[in-house]
Amino acid sequence: MFAAANNVLHHAKQLMVSRMNQPAPNDLEAFWMPFTPNRAFKAAPRMLARAKDMHYETTDGRQILDGCAGLWCCNAGHNRASIVEAIQQQAAEVDYVPPFQFAHPKAFELASRIAELAPATLDHVFFCNSGSEAVDTALKIALAYHNISGRGARTRLIGRERGYSGVGFGGISVGGIVNNRKHFGTLLAGVDHLPATYNREQQAFTVGEPEWGAHLADDLERIVALHDASTIAAVIVEPMAGSTGVLPPPKGYLQKLREICTKHGILLIFDEVITGFGRLGYAFAAERYGVTPDMITFAKGVNSGTVPMGGVLVADKVHDAFMHGPPGAMELFHGYTYSAHPLACAAGLATLDLYRDEGVFERARKLEPAFAAAAMGLRNQPNVVDIRVVGLACGIDLAPIADKPGARAYAAMERAFHHENLLVRVTGDTLALSPPLIISESQIGELFGKVGRIIQAVA
Numbered sequence: 001m002f003a004a005a006n007n008v009l010h011h012a013k014q015l016m017v018s019r020m021n022q023p024a025p026n027d028l029e030a031f032w033m034p035f036t037p038n039r040a041f042k043a044a045p046r047m048l049a050r051a052k053d054m055h056y057e058t059t060d061g062r063q064i065l066d067g068c069a070g071l072w073c074c075n076a077g078h079n080r081a082s083i084v085e086a087i088q089q090q091a092a093e094v095d096y097v098p099p100f101q102f103a104h105p106k107a108f109e110l111a112s113r114i115a116e117l118a119p120a121t122l123d124h125v126f127f128c129n130s131g132s133e134a135v136d137t138a139l140k141i142a143l144a145y146h147n148i149s150g151r152g153a154r155t156r157l158i159g160r161e162r163g164y165s166g167v168g169f170g171g172i173s174v175g176g177i178v179n180n181r182k183h184f185g186t187l188l189a190g191v192d193h194l195p196a197t198y199n200r201e202q203q204a205f206t207v208g209e210p211e212w213g214a215h216l217a218d219d220l221e222r223i224v225a226l227h228d229a230s231t232i233a234a235v236i237v238e239p240m241a242g243s244t245g246v247l248p249p250p251k252g253y254l255q256k257l258r259e260i261c262t263k264h265g266i267l268l269i270f271d272e273v274i275t276g277f278g279r280l281g282y283a284f285a286a287e288r289y290g291v292t293p294d295m296i297t298f299a300k301g302v303n304s305g306t307v308p309m310g311g312v313l314v315a316d317k318v319h320d321a322f323m324h325g326p327p328g329a330m331e332l333f334h335g336y337t338y339s340a341h342p343l344a345c346a347a348g349l350a351t352l353d354l355y356r357d358e359g360v361f362e363r364a365r366k367l368e369p370a371f372a373a374a375a376m377g378l379r380n381q382p383n384v385v386d387i388r389v390v391g392l393a394c395g396i397d398l399a400p401i402a403d404k405p406g407a408r409a410y411a412a413m414e415r416a417f418h419h420e421n422l423l424v425r426v427t428g429d430t431l432a433l434s435p436p437l438i439i440s441e442s443q444i445g446e447l448f449g450k451v452g453r454i455i456q457a458v459a
């Protein structure tokens, strides 16, 4: 009897050990990878198996410096002990609780903690599971808010060219990245777009927020004049446009948007999926810029990318407008099976503790000048046509190879991984850097040293 049980255990262990040692799967066909040229990847895979702090480890054991915090999310660095333990404990305690009609305590605790970090009046949190869901949730709340307040004609949503607000139908409708829109039909009706805030001639090689460009917010007045304010529900912008290649807002731009929205009764939504939780040296970009929107979307950094989670911070005036019907009536017909998932909440609480205890946001603020100086040190490298840097985020534009847009930056990404043991992100011919906020000054030097060599190699 015991021998049989031991045998089973032995086999289970052997299976585990052989799985752990397996360097890479030998069939890459089934997984259709997101935002990836699948055939090119599967011909030369870049496999990451482990991670700790500032580094990934490849399946063949190489240490890779993480220049991107995964995908703008692992702000606390990788596999931090306190977050790992919180997730493990939570999984053992309660795996799942339905968020409709029931709840578990950590959801309320985390919502309160996030609200404490946000500007005053943004006191309510609606949880979901990603940035895309956060954006769609915010847009739906904006529409419903006007609808229940007797302003049902306010149905238009205003986004911005070059904006990235995820891949839901709401997000791609208000977003302004052509490839993310052009194959997917007519999208949401009634959407209009502000112009992008970037102008290379006026802004090239600016450190931080450019002087030129605040006037582009005035375009909202043109849009209001065209459609009439009574038809517009909300404006959504990323305070710093991240995915399109790091475009810091021009000085005064966000303030102007706020003023125009307030004047016309339009809700202002900041999409802080990237800027939230320290990327710009503050809990939210709203704090850095001293501008309070009516809603903030967040995801990624809320639990340092450990468990899928997103959410929307909602201003009291918007939330409270929903709280007037009969007490037994549901106020908002919206939510997700995994809203406020216990593992995501436990990870979020441990992450916010870590951010607080290690002063992670302040650390990012302090490192910003050194990071900016190291980034700008690359301005004379071959083909570098602009460098933008704000907080611990940097975009480096490379001159495209003739008739091959994106090829130079793609080659840089491959070179970084295979020759420099560095993870960088590319969008078009822009290299984007956004390391974990625990990066040291010497690692900043190492990071930009590697990037410099890569830029030379792809010249």
Ligand SMILES: Cc1ncc(COP(=O)(O)O)c(C=O)c1O
Pocket (backbone or CB within 6 Å): 072, 129, 130, 131, 132, 133, 135, 164, 165, 166, 167, 238, 242, 243, 271, 272, 273, 274, 299, 300
């Ligand atoms: C500003 C912004 N909004 C929304 C999203 C979408 O987030 P997710 O990929 O979690 O759906 C992203 C993703 O990078 C983003 O940068």
